[in-house]
Amino acid sequence: MMRRHGLWIALLGVACLAALPSLADEEVTLEGGFVWERSDGNHEGDLKAVLTPTGDGEWDVSFYFDWEDGPHVYTGSCSGSLDGELSGDIVGDGERKPEFKFTGSFEDGTFSGTHERKGRDGEFRPTGTMTLGMP
Numbered sequence: 210m211m212r213r214h215g216l217w218i219a220l221l222g223v224a225c226l227a228a229l230p231s232l233a234d235e236e237v238t239l240e241g242g243f244v245w246e247r248s249d250g251n252h253e254g255d256l257k258a259v260l261t262p263t264g265d266g267e268w269d270v271s272f273y274f275d276w277e278d279g280p281h282v283y284t285g286s287c288s289g290s291l292d293g294e295l296s297g298d299i300v301g302d303g304e305r306k307p308e309f310k311f312t313g314s315f316e317d318g319t320f321s322g323t324h325e326r327k328g329r330d331g332e333f334r335p336t337g338t339m340t341l342g343m344p
């Protein structure tokens with residue numbers, strides 16, 4: 210009798226998991242913060258990322274944050290896994306359209322990564338870190 214109940218509980222659990230949509234198939238919102246490393250002192254702030262699937266392991270991504278002159282939305286694309294490595298290319302809003310790259314990985318549902326900005330010479334240089342998780 211105990212085995213039968215255990216089997217039913219296991220089957221019910223599998224059925225419930227199968228009914229849940231995959232994170233890779235729908236928009237995902239992550240929230241956390243960033244650190245911009247500067248020689249005159251680090252700048253920290255809140256960060257929200259919205260990932261919209263575009264293919265297998267591919268997403269459009271928008272980063273929402275406040276900077277010295279107000280709210281910003283930087284957009285781009287990323288690839289990888291929402292439970293492993295993830296990296297992408299981002300373009301800033303405003304007149305100058307700064308270019309960034311980010312890379313990192315998920316561990317226990319939290320993304321930890323770094324970001325780099327493209328300089329005038331075309332080379333990317335480290336600019337700081339970010340940490341994001343499910344709200």
